[in-house]
Each structure stands twice: as C-alpha cells, then as structure tokens.
Amino acid sequence: MNELSILFEDGEALVIDKPAGLPLDRPRAGGISLDDRLDELRLGFQRRPAPVHRLDRDTSGCLLLARNPKALKRFAAAFEARKVIKIYLGVVAGPVEGDKGTISLSLSKISSEKNGWRMIPARQGKAAVTHWRVLARKDGLTLVEFRPETGRTHQIRVHAASGLGHALLGDPVYGKAVAGTRTMLHAAQLVIPREGKDTIEAEAPLPADFVALGFTIEP
Template identity: 60%
Template structure:
C-alpha cells in the first residue's frame, strides 16, 4: 500500500506520504498501523525501516523513516537540535486576525476520566512556537501555512485553536470533529553533514481540493514569513 507513497528514497532514509487515518504507533485495539506496512518498505534490506518522528493518525503527509540504526540516531539528533524544516498546511474552522505571525504559547498535557488526555496552553508548560500565514479565505474558513519551530505533541492543533481562535477543520479534540481532519505535513527538509539534505514534498490531498482550496492558493499566499524551522 505505501510503496507507491514514497517521496524520497536512498540508502539511509525513506520519506513516505502517510495517508490520513493511518496511525504511526499500533493502536490499543489492534487495528492496522504503519507497522503493518513496514515489510513492504524494505526495498532489498532485511531490516525494516523505522519512523523517526510522529504524525497524528488523521494528519497526512511527509513522514521520515530511517533504514539503519546509525542514520536513525543522526536524524533524531537533527530533530532535537531544531535543524529539521517542516511545513504544514491546514484549513481552519474560522479566520484568524491578521495575515501572519508567530505563535509563542507554551503547552502542557492534562488528563481527565471524562475526556482523556489533551494538550493546552500553559505558561508553565514547554516552550512552543509556530510561524503561520494565511494563504486564502473562503466561506468563513482560512487556508493556513504553519511552520513549527518546536516539536510538541498536537502543537499546531492547539496553537490554531487557542492562539488563533480557529481550530483545524475536522479536529476531534480541539475542534468540532468531522469525517476528515484538514491538516497535512506538506514538506520536510533534513540536513545531513557531508551529504545532500533529505528533501520531500507531499502533494495536496484530495480532501483539501474538495474543501475548495488548491495549489494556486499556496503560490498566491497573502504574506511571507521568514523563520527558522524545526521539529513539530
């Protein structure tokens, strides 16, 4: 299934376009996850590739897999050092004020018996920063580009809902929920000392086109923003 979703491939790395709905980690209910597809991504190696980072189940797009332990360690170090550039696209249920900016909202985890666990803005939480810019607005929804500078769980989803006041369309925790989440990991760039960087770009999913947003909106974005990028 995922062999035709490969965006980048060499001797130490694979980047796939992870489909929305596929969890990276095996769910408790035993349903399918990325692990069930790894045997089909060996491409001649005996060792299965391993996910270097995580994308939420309902988030599609660029996911980096390592092909050997040494490469895995180097890639993880690049994420931890904030050297990895990641770019996300989302459709928000609402329109933020302004056209671009930098969200600086620390996050912490909370849990309750009724709602389970979730993340929230918390001055005492872990520092979390996300650059954003509006690409287009239609029918009360905004098409937004996000470039996370830090790598917290649910960072973009919480920042959209709490800092911008407009959650990701389809978000079941921080928004109204729905059939599909409109959050997509559009591109990834991983530096490699002594080698060409890993660069991958995932095509805009069909569900974004159905929502009325296209690639033309990306090239015609309202604002530009310069910011160092990092792990999400």
C-alpha cells in the first residue's frame, strides 16, 4: 500500500494528494477507502482527520482534511461561502473551441433503476458556474484548467460534456469509458484563507497518466 503524499500540514489541517482510484467511503462491493487510511494520517494527533470536501473516486489531487471538529466547521463554512480557490486540470476527449470562457449551467440529479443516478443540466436545478481555459492541445485531446465557483456534484464532468462539447477522457457516465483509463480529472491546487492564520496553499503535481498522454505544466 503506497504512502499518502502530504502537501500541507499544520495543527488544524492536512492537504493530501489523493490517489486516483481511492474512494473516500467504503465501496458497496468492498475494498480499501480513504476511511481505512485515516489512522495513518493522525501523525501523532489523538483524532483521525476528517475530509472537509469530496473528490470522486477517479479524481486525484488536493483533498483538505481537518484535524478537529472546530476546524472542520470553519473550513466547511469557507467552502460554502465560496471563499476557497479550487483549480482542476482535466483532459477533454476532443477539440475545444476557443481558449477560455465561463460555463453557467444549473444542475439537477436524476436516477433510474437501469442506469443509476447522474447529474444533468436543468433550468430548475442548482446554479453551477465553472471558469475554464485551454492549457494545451495534443493528438485530438485538450488539457483544460477548470476553476469552479460552485461545488456541485460532478460539476466539472457535466460542464465539460455539455459546455465544451466533449466529456472528460475516460468518463463512463458523461462520455465514454476507455479501457485502462480513469476519468481524467485532477485537483491541482487548493487555497483556503483563514482568519488570523496563514492561508492554506497546496499544489498537487501532475499525475503520471496525464504525463503519459504528452501533457506537461510549465513551472
């Protein structure tokens, strides 16, 4: 079992580089989840840290954990108030028109016994706004930086598919599954302001599967 990489650490917070494929909660079919690994992230503290926000199982990168209930409440409020800067990188499975823009598509959850649940653009749904810009184009794929203002479930995945015209590479729900490829989304940066304390800033390196597609990020 690989050691979890810690990107930021102090007395009330940890930011880890969550590996792709590691779910936050125990899967119904069984298997390891982040919850099984929280004890190793105590790092001398009495309490296990708790995730403040969520990343999909396939999504890699910056995940904030709080070391005590008061910090958890403050951080959750910062996310709710949209004070947190979140920057994601995604490989879009096709050419993207233009170099930058903003997608504003409200989202609603639907479900069926046959297909399970998913999010769809819906006028009566919850407001969802994502700013984006193209970083690179290669072999018909597009590396896009996403800056979501809101934090709706599957927001970037739906906005890529419905707002940019192509889903994220490997997305089995909003695009097309690709053998041996996860949904190519990475939480690259996280910035959380704190009153009376230094701002939390964390950056997760570009994953190997992004690099294998020929994408790099200039320092």
